[in-house]
Amino acid sequence: MLKQPILTAPHNCAECPIRHQAVCARCEPDELDALEEIKYYRSFEAGQTVVWSGDQMDFVGSVVSGIASLTQTMEDGRTQMVGLLLPSDFVGRPGRNGAAYDVVATTNLVMCCFRKKPFEQIMLETPHIAQRLLEMTLDELDAAREWMLVLGRKTAREKIASLLSIIARRDATLKPNDNPGTTVFDLPLTREAMADYLGLTLETVSRQMSALKRDGVIQLEGKRHVTVPDLIRLLEEAGDDTDGGVMA
Amino acid sequence: MLKQPILTAPHNCAECPIRHQAVCARCEPDELDALEEIKYYRSFEAGQTVVWSGDQMDFVGSVVSGIASLTQTMEDGRTQMVGLLLPSDFVGRPGRNGAAYDVVATTNLVMCCFRKKPFEQIMLETPHIAQRLLEMTLDELDAAREWMLVLGRKTAREKIASLLSIIARRDATLKPNDNPGTTVFDLPLTREAMADYLGLTLETVSRQMSALKRDGVIQLEGKRHVTVPDLIRLLEEAGDDTDGGVMA
């Protein structure tokens, strides 16, 4: 199972609408005040680039709403999405200069940012923030490595099922689950973005989505609205061991 | 270019033969003494498993000599190597329970370990250790994501060239470089292990190695001893932008 960071009961970062789980989860009120000082919001339109690979990145922060993706590109234009940032996910590299990959707004996007320099200072003075970020980063590393298995060894159908599983899981943690087993969500990605994440072409994504629909693993209303009648079935299609899914 | 953690001028962890760059890089003598208390060595034979995925991992540590690999396996036996640990690389998940993947000794292996519980305690009292580990983990995350591009979008030939580039680079940092441009090293991996790392079959690895040899990109003496007459050429074959390699 993909070990996406799961939302723990989070602490609101003062009045911030998004819970900075990484940063604020264990902060005292005065620490939150310090963070409040260096906090600001940024909005992006779908398709806009937040930072280019290699550019200086003068902030760290969290996604408030919308979706951002981390993308790597080769000179000849081949691209691979290396991370998907959903609301509450953390972006940034405290202690590191420059972005390692493009950060792109996949949908309209609002981010809550902290200026990097003073944030690093606060981190020095507030050890548990570094601790929390370390835990978060280890989780991201796990997720990235799990995704390496998807990219390196899974078939196209398994790749699609894996992606749908992740989105279903992340979505389920945000919404009250009315009907356990069944999951309904809107795909926040175009077929092309899915292809970029899965190391496939958009045609293959489209074909496999049709196949999963034909075989009753998913239902589609329009192109984006997905119903998963049986999550276990979807996980089996993803080739993951099923226990993991049940446990998580 | 793959952003493998580069060895910075490291601080020896007391008499430890290996430089724990992650842990000890900025430690004061008394901090090193505390680490010394909870330090021990472990040896493994090639092929032995250090920890199984999911098992409790009661230590963190560094590779002293030999190579360990992080491996994920599906029920049907498909495996994907998700990390390669060379001497001085750090293993472990402070603040996290259980291993997320198998850790396997690819060659004979010596590790220098710290007991996890007391290590975490030291980390709480020594903020710069957490900071340093965070930086390290961010670098590993970068490397993992760079590898996702390799797995998702590169051809077999580019994959092989990418792997050889990494090993050449890591090796160059350990050995005095007599002849810049030319690099010589012993492949520490079997064809099968290379295949597991690259998401290929061992036959394809073998064919592409032969092809690179035929085309003069590499020379082979025996199966393992590799000479790279022109590193830039190899980097081009890897499909990386060449500047990165030169800059690094």
Added chain:
DNA sequence: GGCCAACCTTGACCCAGATCAAGCGCGAAC
């Protein structure tokens, strides 16, 4: 020295997924 077992190479064939190409559906602009 001779045998055996890993490890590796090479060939022949096949298939999953890429590529090329045509057309559909639907919302936005006029």
Added chain:
DNA sequence: GTTCGCGCTTGATCTGGGTCAAGGTTGGCC
């Protein structure tokens, strides 16, 4: 309402790398 364009689907064909199979090489062990 018509047109345009984007996102998506589907079909036909091609091909890189997988699969299956047959040796070759090398080094350890008796």
